[in-house]
Amino acid sequence: MGQDPGLRRLVLGTLLAAYPGPVPPDWAVDLVAEGLAGHTLFGTNVHDPAQVAATTAALRAGRSDVLIAIDEEGGDVTRLAHATGSPYPGNAALGAIGDTALTRRVHEAIGAELAALGITLNLAPTVDVNSADDNPVIGTRSFGADPVRVAAHAAAAVAGLQAAGVAACAKHFPGHGATVADSHHELPLVDVPVEVLRRRDLPPFAAVVAADVRAIMTAHIRVPALTGAGPATFSRAVLVDLLRGEYGFTGAVVTDALEMKGAAVAAGGTGPAAVRALAAGADLLCIGAKVDAELVERVVAEILAALADGRLARERVEDAAGRAAALAAWIRSAGSVPPAPTDLGYAAARRAVRVEGVLTGLDRPLVVQLHAASTIAEGRVPWGLGPHLGDTEEVRVVAAETDSLALRRLAGDRPIVLVGRHLHRLPGADDLVTALAAAHPVTVVEMGWPAAWRPAGVRAFVTTYGASHANGRAAAEALGLR
Known part of the structure; x- marks a missing residue:
């Protein structure tokens, strides 16, 4: 019995893939034409602005509403400026300055730069409250250790990015700031009552939902009070009951990279991780950075198998693909802003x-x-x-x-x-x-x-x-x- 092409297209519509090198290979563009939601660009995909613009045009030739994502946080996490360092200070500096209007302007400038290059989804801002000084992965990516301050700047950053016509993706829900382990390498533990999360980690997410953030990224962290033995990425209690039910989020839930050990090891591989994330309520599955056509096909095959054997309901995949498509539709209807003064980031850094x-x-x-x-x-x-x-x-x-x-x-x-x-x-x-x-x-x-x-x-x-x-x-x- 052959594969249902409509079902394959539906599954592809939930996946955010990647590819090696500065030029999209044929398979990457072909998958977009077949219905792949989009690709994430990493430093290895970025050489210079003209090349990035040519890359995004090539991907749009596969399908005009393809999602093209990037981690352009400013500060220590940059892909566009990975060869030199970012011309913008990061969130910790902006939080220390304490001027939310400046935070909005900086993120609007980042968004304008992305939009001009054809990039449509920024996997930023980081809105985690960095409450652990020894946090090895958040640190200066955070606006600070005070939930109220972080919430105010998080909302400003989202407003700035989205004013530029780029969808923001606030991360990492329900909060990665209290960890002392890196989920790229292991599954971090945040063993606190839910009420602690409500006071310490969740206010910034409430703020970005109120600011109409278009996407929120999950955290590969374990919060036993909510997630049991697995990560938040696989938890309906986190993604459906808390994020959608309690906080009222209606946009796209994006996973952190499923190749990360915090997810892949917990699930037994990237394909099984994709199934568990979809079942839990995720909509757009970020496969990771080291992706080829074979890995995408393995993930698709795993999701199709889960649909066939009942581990996953077709309605859930339709809902996920629909939210990913709605995200793309919002981007096509969004406005734009002119480029910012070139000294904006340097002037901000001096103030910090x-x-x-x-x-x-x-x-x-x-x-x-x-x-x-x-x-x-x-x-x-x-x-x-x-x-x-x-x-x-x-x-x-x-x-x-x-x-x-x-x-x-x-x-x-x-x-x-x-x-x-x-x-x-x-x-x-x-x-x-x-x-x-x-x-x-x-x-x-x-x-x-x-x-x-x-x-x-x-x-x-x-x-x-x-x-x-x-x-x-x-x-x-x-x-x-x-």
Whole structure:
């Protein structure tokens, strides 16, 4: 018995795939023509604006209302500027500034840039309340640790993106900010009563629903009080009872990447994860970054098998595909805005810099950047003061492998500016900074999440609330190095 082409098209209408390289391969465009909801662009798909515009045009040739998604959060998570770093500060910096009108303008500018390139769905903003200083995956992607502040900025970001004609996708429901594990690698646990979530994690989602956000992304986190042993992505209690029933969300529920271990391991593979997510109430299934035609076909086959054996009702898949189509229809009817001033992000980043201590006497310093690994969400994007230093000497070292005496000898009579990300949890950083500051003038620049940690003996502690290109320039200017 042959495959029902109508059913195959229906299933494809729930999938957000991806492909390797800067040019969409034939299979990627062919699947769009067959009904695939869309593709997500990652850094490997982005070389320059002209190439991205050609990419989106090629995908639209498959079907005019194809969804073309990207993770363009600003700050530390950028795909368009992955080669240089984003010209916009991220959410932590905007939250620290506290100007929701600025937050709206920055996200409207990001949206205008995306719209001009033919990108229609931004998998942003991150609206998680970063309540755990040691959170390894949210951090500066969050507007802050205060639910009220995060809610206000989350709504402003959504309004800005959508004013530009790009659908926003707020993430990660019901809140990834309290985790100390990365769901790319494992299934994080948030073991608190539901009432704690209502006070701490859920207010920003209520705010974006009120702001008419078009999509919300699920979190691959386990909240036993709601999800039992599985992740929120597979939980009807989370996606249907809480998000739709209690919070009244009527837009598209988008999964975080199903290839992530927080979902795939829990389900026994990407295909089974897709079935469980659909059954739980998800509408648009983000397969992940490492996708080829074979993987898409395996996912389609798994969903078709679930429809055949009763694990999944056809009405549920029709509902999901309908919501994905409605998202595409909203985008086609949305308006647009003119490009923003090119200095907008840099001016914003300057407003976010905070200085504790004294910044005098920094002529000809030795700049020491401490190596910090990137998360999968961030990717390998340049960061630091390097591009903004002119002829100021910079060295890059691993904190746990560096001798403070050797650095002092290299500095000689010059002061040291030590630059890092998440220094409070970087192995060896505290010992190195303390040893240097005991015998040498040291200024610390923290470009990660600003925890309470402050090293003893330093002359100044500078916080940028992010490590984008804009944040780096703002820090260099504050230090008088530009």
